Amino acid sequence: MRISAKGRYALASVVSMAQQYATGESIxxxxxxxxxxxxxxxxxxxxxxxxxxxxxTSVKGSQGGYQLARAPKQITALDVLAAVETSLxxxxxxxxxxxxxxxxSAMRSLVFEALDQSVSEALIRxxxxxxxxxAEQHKAAHAVMFYI
Amino acid sequence: MRISAKGRYALASVVSMAQQYATGESIxxxxxxxxxxxxxxxxxxxxxxxxxxxxxTSVKGSQGGYQLARAPKQITALDVLAAVETSLxxxxxxxxxxxxxxxxSAMRSLVFEALDQSVSEALIRxxxxxxxxxAEQHKAAHAVMFYI
DNA sequence: ATAAAACATAGTAGTTTGCTATGAAATGGG
DNA sequence: CCCATTTCATAGCAAACTACTATGTTTTAT
Numbered sequence: 248m249r250i251s252a253k254g255r256y257a258l259a260s261v262v263s264m265a266q267q268y269a270t271g272e273s274i275x276x277x278x279x280x281x282x283x284x285x286x287x288x289x290x291x292x293x294x295x296x297x298x299x300x301x302x303x304t305s306v307k308g309s310q311g312g313y314q315l316a317r318a319p320k321q322i323t324a325l326d327v328l329a330a331v332e333t334s335l336x337x338x339x340x341x342x343x344x345x346x347x348x349x350x351x352s353a354m355r356s357l358v359f360e361a362l363d364q365s366v367s368e369a370l371i372r373x374x375x376x377x378x379x380x381x382a383e384q385h386k387a388a389h390a391v392m393f394y395i
Numbered sequence: 396m397r398i399s400a401k402g403r404y405a406l407a408s409v410v411s412m413a414q415q416y417a418t419g420e421s422i423x424x425x426x427x428x429x430x431x432x433x434x435x436x437x438x439x440x441x442x443x444x445x446x447x448x449x450x451x452t453s454v455k456g457s458q459g460g461y462q463l464a465r466a467p468k469q470i471t472a473l474d475v476l477a478a479v480e481t482s483l484x485x486x487x488x489x490x491x492x493x494x495x496x497x498x499x500s501a502m503r504s505l506v507f508e509a510l511d512q513s514v515s516e517a518l519i520r521x522x523x524x525x526x527x528x529x530a531e532q533h534k535a536a537h538a539v540m541f542y543i
Numbered sequence: 544a545t546a547a548a549a550c551a552t553a554g555t556a557g558t559t560t561g562c563t564a565t566g567a568a569a570t571g572g573g
Numbered sequence: 574c575c576c577a578t579t580t581c582a583t584a585g586c587a588a589a590c591t592a593c594t595a596t597g598t599t600t601t602a603t
Contacts, residue, residue, distance in 0.1 A: 248482070249485060251591070262502070263495065282494065282495060306549080307549045308599090309600085310547075311601070312549085324506050347430060349531070350407050350526070352533045353527075354410070357529055361520075362396060363396055364517075369509050370510065378505055382500070385500045399559095399560070423578090425578095443580095443581070454569095454580080455569045458570075458579080459578080459580060
């Protein structure tokens with residue numbers, strides 16, 4: 248299914264920050280922007296949402312930047328996407344016009360709610376630490392390729 | 396998550412048709428449109444997609460109409476939504492610009508593909524027959540309410 | 544003071560969504 | 574044969590959304 252640029256950028260940014268989480272240093276938007284090849288101005292809007300969701304903390308002014316608010320193990324893909332993806336999680340309540348309430352009710356409980364729960368479960372299972380590990384493994388595999 | 400009007404209308408229409416599946420009669424768009432309170436002209440576009448996906452068959456001309464191509468038990472919510480919802484199933488391939496391929500790769504396999512699989516599994520578990528049964532039960536519950 | 548950063552708000556081109564409009568093609572009933 | 578009824582096809586359109594860019598204003602270490 249379609250994940251918007253905001254969601255993809257947010258996830259990639261958080262994983263990127265997690266790669267340096269151990270150092271405790273703050274990271275500037277411009278460095279993330281350059282690392283990922285994403286417009287810095289656009290990232291500002293993404294981080295505004297990440298901050299509102301309390302996934303990152305910030306320090307203003309020179310030498311300032313962002314930090315993860317929690318350890319990568321304590322942040323899930325659900326946390327990140329829920330913070331920035333509106334269409335993925337808005338329960339729009341509307342199904343079908345007021346007629347045929349029994350069909351509407353059946354669709355809501357068997358399809359829409361089941362779907363939401365399934366999505367949440369899948370995303371909550373994936374932590375930033377998991378993504379970090381997979382990324383490191385990918386990098387290692389690539390290194391071996393060149394070594395051979 | 397957000398399901399578009401097309402998806403909701405398609406699902407409701409198919410369930411509505413399933414309510415009369417046993418009779419073997421064809422059903423006109425205008426009757427579905429009136430039953431559900433949905434614009435007939437818009438439904439035409441929905442049914443064009445349902446037909447392309449071979450979920451319904453049609454008979455043109457006077458006394459014509461639509462029929463389910465298979466029994467309600469053999470049609471899943473996945474079939475219906477996949478037929479009409481584009482954004483729900485298009486694998487857009489794009490994640491993040493070419494930089495940081497290891498993060499991109501991790502996101503794809505751990506988040507996007509896992510999500511797609513989870514969505515498919517949830518939707519394939521729900522047949523039109525299930526929806527029909529839930530709708531009938533809802534109607535019965537309502538009837539009891541009035542009886543008391 | 545000044546440069547470097549976060550933060551805030553507004554604008555904008557392109558796409559998607561949810562619908563309407565119009566008409567063509569097919570087909571059974573009179 | 575004619576005609577009402579239906580499916581089928583295409584085009585248009587306003588509103589919303591998406592993915593950005595532009596232009597600042599704070600804040601703060603040096």
